[in-house]
Amino acid sequence: MLHNRNNSSIADSRSTGKFSLVRARSVAVTFGVTIALALVALAVSSPAKAAEDGAALFKSNCVVCHGADGTGTPTGKSLKAPDLHSDAVQKLTDAQIAAQIENGKNNMPPFKGVLNADQVKALVVYVRTFKKK
Secondary structure (H helix, E strand, O other), X not given: OHHHHHHHHHHHHHHHHHHHHHHHHHHHHHHHHHHHHHHHHHHHHHHHHHHHHHHHHHHHHOHHHHOOOOOOOHHHHHOOOOOXXXXXXXXXXXXXXXXXXXXXXXXXXXXXXXXXXXXXXHHHHHHHOOOOO
């Protein structure tokens, strides 16, 4: 009888172990899927949020020269601020636009100490909204 009991205990622990392994895998897959869906939701909402944040930053830092519509104000035009709709601006890479925001260019002052990296990225996203359709 001890033998049967031991075999039964071993069989029970094996089946319990298998059940636990299957359950652990199921939990891991569920967790992985949840994380993946969260990342997709974040990726989908991030550009919209970045453009919204970029619009607010643009309004408080850039409108004086570039104008609300990105074509440039009289002051900006006298300082040779480019039209943000132009091919010259829109053909720049995101990294090039970010570098110009951070380091300045010609008469544009640098914003490196004023804006953090996420704010610069948000402005780049917003500048892209001026692209001709």
